[in-house]
Amino acid sequence: MVCKKCKQEPVFALASGEKLCKKCFNSYIEKKFRKTIRKCELIEKGDRIAVALSGGKDSSVLLKLMHSIWAQRKDFQLFAILIDEGISGYRPLTTKFAQNLCKKLGIKLYVYSFKKELGYTLDQMVRELKKGPCTICGTFRRYLLNKKARELKANKIAFGHNADDEAQSIVMNLFRSNNDAAARLGVINGIKRDPRFIPRIKPLYFLLEKEITAYAYLNNLLGVFKECPYTALAYRGQVRDMLNDFESRHPGTKTGVLSAFLELLPLLKDKFRTEGEIAYCKYCKEPTTTDECMACKLLAELKRKK
């Protein structure tokens, strides 16, 4: 069967069953991306947006699509931040890809490393701390991205989270009865506003991981496919496999999870907006929910072990 729109050989079948050729598929992805930006008002005139770039497929696709919007509008500023956690044999490859992509698109890239900013590489932290590598990495990545984006005067950080990531988070929070965490999800992260906390936007929110990978493949954005050596998706991995199993048997499952959740999200945000206040860490003065942020707690533990 050929592409219904232009009778060319199809490269992709959507969850609806519709088959698209390369040109129509690219156009489908770009239109869906633009619709998310427009409907959710993710980009406003005068914005200064930092793209959290890792060199992986999601953030590379995000950067290319953000750049295509910038090239048309030019009423906002765009740059990229890459956090080098210090994962030997992995991050140097994706960093190189990210640097080349930014050079090709003419986008300024700022690179910050755990080693230089915190004094330890993730490899060192994992050896010293009795915590999961993804917990350590996530804590410091969020910490540094927020801090550096603010220092670089960004008013938004764009993340490459896709529909699969979000559907997994929704289901995980539901299964664990974690409504507080669920309230922080959505196309624009967070519940409360604070000048030290830079809002995070997710322009790939409605695109499936398979669609993004196909777009990356067709547009030479796949780079080096190598999985992070610390990937340990114990619980998330089980939810991901369950959702993929349902999606293959009942196409549209993931989109259904997102749609149902987005109807409930305003109620969740309202409920949790009034509970608790944003505090500032007594050591680093970064926003947190207690008097000492997780990053400072982990750094103190590392210093004790030195």
Next chain:
Amino acid sequence: MKVYIESKNKWTRAKAPSAAALLKKLNINPVTVLVVKNGSLVADDEKLSEKDEVKILSVVSGG
């Protein structure tokens, strides 16, 4: 046909009339992969022949 499975980083040989049938035979969920036939991305119901070289690329990643 020659088949490369990226998630296992291995080449194998298999016989199937279509990409969908090949994935079923290899017990791979089509939602989690892309199928590349002779260097071109194809839809899951693409017909396959013995002469084809097929790559099954993983779409799920972590970290």
